[in-house]
Amino acid sequence: MNLTISLHLLARSPVPGRVKTRLIPALGEEGACDLQRLLLERALHLPDGGFSQRFLWLDDGPNEVLQLLADQLGWTLVEQPAGDLGVRMRRIATLGLAESDAVILVGNDCPALDGDYMARAQAALQRHPVVIGPAEDGGYVLLGLRRVDATLFSDLPWGTDQVLALTRERLNQLNWDYHLLPVLWDVDRPEDLPRLAGLGIHVG
Numbered sequence: 001m002n003l004t005i006s007l008h009l010l011a012r013s014p015v016p017g018r019v020k021t022r023l024i025p026a027l028g029e030e031g032a033c034d035l036q037r038l039l040l041e042r043a044l045h046l047p048d049g050g051f052s053q054r055f056l057w058l059d060d061g062p063n064e065v066l067q068l069l070a071d072q073l074g075w076t077l078v079e080q081p082a083g084d085l086g087v088r089m090r091r092i093a094t095l096g097l098a099e100s101d102a103v104i105l106v107g108n109d110c111p112a113l114d115g116d117y118m119a120r121a122q123a124a125l126q127r128h129p130v131v132i133g134p135a136e137d138g139g140y141v142l143l144g145l146r147r148v149d150a151t152l153f154s155d156l157p158w159g160t161d162q163v164l165a166l167t168r169e170r171l172n173q174l175n176w177d178y179h180l181l182p183v184l185w186d187v188d189r190p191e192d193l194p195r196l197a198g199l200g201i202h203v204g
Contacts, residue, residue, distance in 0.1 A: 045072065049115060
């Protein structure tokens with residue numbers, strides 16, 4: 001019997017000056033905001049993929065444009081819980097596991113994340129309690145879970161190149177089997193921008 005898997009997209013609301021701050025020197029506040037909006041819309045257009053539910057967790061209050069798009073594409077838009085990134089991820093995963101057998105958490109920073117990659121993550125979750133999509137910068141772009149432990153989210157240096165390595169260490173400490181998907185790239189720094197052009201995404 002296949003597990004039911006819910007998808008949870010964590011994203012920052014596209015507000016100039018508050019998003020993609022490392023790219024503001026290259027794009028300006030409005031350009032960085034436009035990029036965030038484009039990446040978020042791209043993520044919302046991912047194929048349905050047979051997920052039991054799909055949630056868009058925004059870090060800010062209601063956004064009418066995103067609300068309309070989410071409704072059209074079959075996402076449920078909700079506001080993220082309080083706390084640092086680790087606390088928010090743990091709470092979202094816990095909420096998701098109350099209604100489905102497994103959860104997949106993603107952000108909107110990885111334009112290379114596509115339907116095929118999601119399908120591979122879902123298939124791996126049928127066989128492993130944890131699935132990770134590594135990022136080139138030492139973090140991860142996807143986290144799939146069939147169970148939750150606070151150890152995976154507490155006191156991690158989020159946004160650094162240590163996140164993936166420390167997460168794997170903690171999984172080993174918990175004695176949890178996990179599966180690594182192929183490494184992908186995300187958009188965080190000016191040097192990432194040329195790759196976007198190859199995907200047909202142009203900003204600035």
